[in-house]
Amino acid sequence: MSRISVRGFAVASATAVTAVGSVVGVASGSTAQPNDAEATAADTTLLAEIPAGQQAQVQTASLTQQADAQAIAADASAKKDAEEAARKAAAETAIAKKADAEQAAKEAKERAETKAAEAASRSDVRDSSSFPTQSSYSVAQIQAMARQMVAGDQFQCFSNIVDHESSWNYQAVNASSGAYGLFQALPAGKYASAGADWQTNPATQIKWGLNYMNERYHSPCGAWSFWQANHWY
Template sequence: MSRRKLPDVPWRAFRVAAAVATAVLLTTSSLVAPADAKPDGPTPQPVLTPSMTHLDHFLADGHLKVTEALQLQAEAQAAAHRKAAAEAAVQRRAEEAKAAAERRAQAKAAAERRAAAKAAAEAKRPSTPPRASRSQSRALPSQAATVSGARNYARSRMSSAQYQCLTNLVTKESGWNHRATNPSSGAYGLFQSLPAGKMASAGSDWRTNPLTQMRWGLSYIKARYGTPCGAWYFWLKNRWY
């Protein structure tokens, strides 16, 4: 029986096949752990390829940028809320101050209306002034038509303590200037009557005669506060009377 002839294999193809087989064996041996390996030994860690490392860096950088953007947005929103709250507080305080000023003005106007009505009623009552001598009657108008005469008139009708309160009040209101005028409200005279025409109930010469203004002022104070000290204490508390 003749021997079977093997086919001729080129040497180059043989070397390629041998290299492939060797690579397969090496790969298989690196993936399969030996049978006698210790179970508690260190677990092989996967090796990151360069492409995976770049991906991780890219993801980490993107996450950082997103976090910074969100933080900046939150800070901007918080600053906007604080600014809005501050502006609202300023506006609220301004509105409260305006409302308080309007209430004070209304209260003062109402009180002055009541005092004027009471003074007008008292002015209609008949009065019996003390009789003066002929020389006194001639000198009285010229003397009384001065601030000094108005002071003397007030001093003769109250105690020294009440007169001191009256002096304090008139000093604060007009500085004892019977022509003093408030440019914003129009208040006029020693007692800063508002409106000024209310003093006409004490005399038609209220614009120029300090005594007429003093009579009106004492009547107004008595009707509303009882005494000059009562009016002065109210002024100290409210800065108006």
Template sequence: MSRISVRGFAVASATAVTTVGAVVGVATGDPQHSNDLETTASGTDTLLADIPAGEQARVQSASLTQQADALSHAADTDAKRSVEEAARIQAAKDAKDKKSAAEAKEKADAEAKAKKEREEKEQVASRSASRDASSFTPKSSYTVAELKSIARQIVPASQFQCFSNIVDAESTWNYLAVNDSSGAYGLVQALPGSKMSSVAADWRTNPATQIQWGLNYMNETYKSPCGAWTFHQANDWY
């Protein structure tokens, strides 16, 4: 191997070491490393002084290429690390959001289930507390307070106010009320009044029979007295 070849190889090798070390030294902030690099670079300059100008240009070109490759590799490594970190953060966020959504759904489902069970219990309690029209002994006359008391014992508590609103609007709690125009009869103004015979034959004089028929009609036609009252408010009839 010639003197030029040996020195060229030495210069290229030293320059490569200097270049890679520079990247590492700058990145780590290691002063000692930087000093070592300067010494190595100084030695390289001495070697270059002994090499012909043409060979120096070739060696320096190779050194710059190695330096560029080292910097590019470092940049690629940093970019890859940044992408991986961003992906990790996003994955953690997605997992947290998914968990929160699942917990919110579970809570909503539990609340809906509890509400349904509560309503069913209330309905059962209302039905068990209600009396049938046939359990009331007919009287010759009734006060409004007595009529409302009978209605409270037949109509579920949760539906009583709606039922009462309809009776107030239709007959003002007069169980003998007759509509002069249509012939509608009784507390709930059944049309015709004879419809109420499906509950009992005493529909003309027994308010309990009228109340029971009215409740049945509201449940069958509007699902509940409150459903009937909503319709009544919008149409002034039911």
């Protein structure tokens, strides 16, 4: 091997990355500054001095190093993006959990307040036995009795059912079925569970109807919702 060849191989081996990188940069169309052009020319000369059989190896090594560097950079970028996405997801999850907890607490408070209001309202109602017995009752009198026996927030639902069933006639009779009274109970004797005077005392019928709605539908409004969907209760 000549002195020139030895020198070229040694120098080119030491500067392989720079030389090949410059050649690749020129080939790919990058813009070089004046100094870069001089370095590229010099490095290209050095590459030319490497034996032809080893030039491919030097170029391959340089390209592999560049690919490895790009892969490392890509991995770092992907890791950074993944960490940022994880932080964002964790923050969003925390916010959602906090909102759910606040909503649950709000609903629990509302339920407690509703139950307390219902209990307070029911504690103010009168029992059927507290009304004096009369020989007859007008619709207005029966409605006034019901208002005193049914919780205020349930009265309208209660009234809607009685309107549809008997129009507040405590002696109403269904000619075909025998259903009787304010709530068209069938058989009529069901009212007896609320009092023996059910045929003559609308307050006793109101007591029975209210108990029936509370036991079967939890409230008059629950009974009215069912009635609207089925036209019976």
